[in-house]
Amino acid sequence: MIDALNRLVDEIEAHLGEKLDLEKLAANAGTTEYHLRRMFSSLAGMPVAEYIRRRRMTTAAADVVGSTDGLLTIAVRYGYGSTEAFGRAFHAVHGARPGDVRRNGGPLRSQPHLRFRLTIEGSIPMDARIITEPTLRLVGHAVRVPLIYEGINPHIEAHIASLPAGEHARLTSLNDAEPTGLLQITDDVEQDATEGSQLTYLHGVSVGHTTPVPEDLDAIEVPQGNWVVFRTSGAHPKALQDAWAASATDWFPSNPWRLRPGPSIVAILDRAEDLSTATCELWMPVERG
Structure with a gap:
């Protein structure tokens, strides 16, 4: 997987002004576009599309400052059909418009050329198991929230706090299938989120599929498939976020599995009263690589 990511980075660098066929690149590496994108995001801390945009604008900035080419010529060179579209992308990365940078020499923000490495010194074995679920029926209270990569998501916190008193007990009484306990489920996450x-x-x-469910609850139906389940314990949610990152750096490169589309599920097995620490299971949908 690390080799596939580095080949992707090299292809991006060689074709900064072109649209890459990520599906073909993934197939040549023996994986899927979905898995390649998700692993890239986990390790790089940004989606593939964002990295491409930053690298394009880093290189384009040198042309804006150091050449006499017109801005439209530079825009086309990096895959933009107009100076307006190029200017918006340039401003989003550098915080200044190309014309201002050409006059003033800055400000400029550089995106270094990424290189992925697998570090094995001091690695800690990950507590994981593979299970097959015929189908999953997940019910509860759903809401649309913004993605936050690190720390507690205040929008999710607010959603949970808004639930009526006694709702957790009612939900728990309905639970009669794996995963057990109260679940935190994220779904509809874009590949390049x-x-x-x-x-x-x-x-x-x-x-279960025959369990009567109150009409006021939302439901997510998940088809049959395999799951990798990681058990974590420690500061919450840091231990979970560390496990997600470690799955990309340690577990997936060492095992014949890859991510497939589907929700990610966190089952809280034990917790401190203030939720500062917790023992959890992280369920991730996978398929054989």
């Missing part, structure tokens, strides 16, 4: 993009969050439980 940037921080702040919208996703579906469902606070609920897993139930």
Whole structure:
């Protein structure tokens, strides 16, 4: 997987002004576009599309400052059909418009050329298991929230706090299928999801297909498939976020599995009263690589 990511970075660098066929690149690397994009985001801390935009604008800035080429010529060179579209992308990265930078020499923000490495010194074995679920029926209270990569998501916190008193007990009483306990479910996450993009969050439980469900609850039906389940323990949510990152750096490169589309599920097995620490299971949908 690390080799595939580095080949992707090299292709991006060689074709900054062109549209890359990520599906073909992934197939040549023996994986899927979905898995390649998700692993890139996990390790780079940004989606592929954002990295491409930053690298284009880093290189374009040298042309804006150091050449006499017209701005339209530079825009076309980097895949933009107009100076307006180029200017918006340039401003989003550098915080200044191309014409101002050409006059003043800055300000400029550089995106270094990425290189992925697999570090094995001091690695800690990950507590994981593979299970197959025929189908999953997840029910609870759903809301659209912005994606936040690090720390507690205040929008999710507010959603949970808005639930009526006794609602957790009612949900727990419905739970009669794996995963057990109260679940934190994220779904509809785009392949190239940037921080702040919208996703579906469902606070609920897993139930059997014959279990009567109150009409006021939302539901997510998940088809049959395999799941990798990681158990984490420690500061919350840092331990979970560290496990997600470690799955990309340590577990997936060492195992014949790759991510497939589907929701990610967190089952809280034990927790401190203030939720500062917790023991959890992180469920991720996978398929054989």
